[in-house]
Amino acid sequence: MGQIFSNMFDRLFNINKDFRILILGLDGAGKTSILYRLQIGEIVTTKPTIGFNVETINYKNIKLNVWDLGGQTSIRPYWRCYYTNTQGIIFVVDSTDTERLQLASTELRTMLKEEELKDACLLVLCNKQDLQTAQSIDKINEVLQLYDLKDRNWSILGCSAKTGDGINEGLDWLIDVVKENNIE
Ligand SMILES: Nc1nc2c(ncn2[C@@H]2O[C@H](COP(=O)(O)OP(=O)(O)OP(=O)(O)O)[C@@H](O)[C@H]2O)c(=O)[nH]1
Numbered sequence: 001m002g003q004i005f006s007n008m009f010d011r012l013f014n015i016n017k018d019f020r021i022l023i024l025g026l027d028g029a030g031k032t033s034i035l036y037r038l039q040i041g042e043i044v045t046t047k048p049t050i051g052f053n054v055e056t057i058n059y060k061n062i063k064l065n066v067w068d069l070g071g072q073t074s075i076r077p078y079w080r081c082y083y084t085n086t087q088g089i090i091f092v093v094d095s096t097d098t099e100r101l102q103l104a105s106t107e108l109r110t111m112l113k114e115e116e117l118k119d120a121c122l123l124v125l126c127n128k129q130d131l132q133t134a135q136s137i138d139k140i141n142e143v144l145q146l147y148d149l150k151d152r153n154w155s156i157l158g159c160s161a162k163t164g165d166g167i168n169e170g171l172d173w174l175i176d177v178v179k180e181n182n183i184e
């Protein structure tokens with residue numbers, strides 16, 4: 001019954017359209033692993049992304065065009081080429097990479113300054129929580145300082161592309177927010 005009402009609600013408010021989601025973050029954070037965990041529900045073997053991967057994911061009646069961009073230093077300047085019409089950003093952090101957490105934070109802030117992303121919601125996924133050396137979400141947010149973000153819908157969650165933990169919770173949050181922001 002809940003599903004029937006959910007479908008009616010979606011039709012009523014014309015939110016049966018595609019949403020554009022970007023997955024960003026430093027190299028090795030696990031972006032591609034998360035993309036394919038979302039699409040096929042498994043961990044895949046990856047290699048560093050040169051350019052991008054894009055997949056269409058149907059999730060709870062919503063069609064998402066999910067772009068996973070390469071995170072290497074030389075590729076990051078090209079992220080901005082993909083910002084237009086983006087409704088949601090998934091920023092992936094490697095929770096074990098404490099040395100580069102500040103760099104991740106700087107890249108995140110640079111990205112959020114872009115005018116084209118001013119209305120996009122932000123989901124930070126602290127990935128690799130299956131590893132013993134993973135930092136807690138609170139510790140990571142001490143560096144990212146997301147509480148400072150004004151006029152932005154954001155959330156931070158732990159996850160593991162390897163085990164799948166936390167991935168669906170993250171996507172549920174993202175979808176609820178983009179749906180709400182796009183009611184016409
Ligand atoms: N233990 C563990 N390893 C992970 C997890 N997610 C990804 N990895 C591993 O981390 C490495 C990098 O993962 P990728 O998904 O290729 O990283 P990426 O962010 O796409 O990297 P670039 O394409 O270079 O930007 C791979 O060896 C993955 O198997 C996770 O949740 N847990």
Ligand SMILES: [Mg+2]
Pocket residue numbers: 031032033046047048049068069070071
């Ligand atoms: Mg990749």
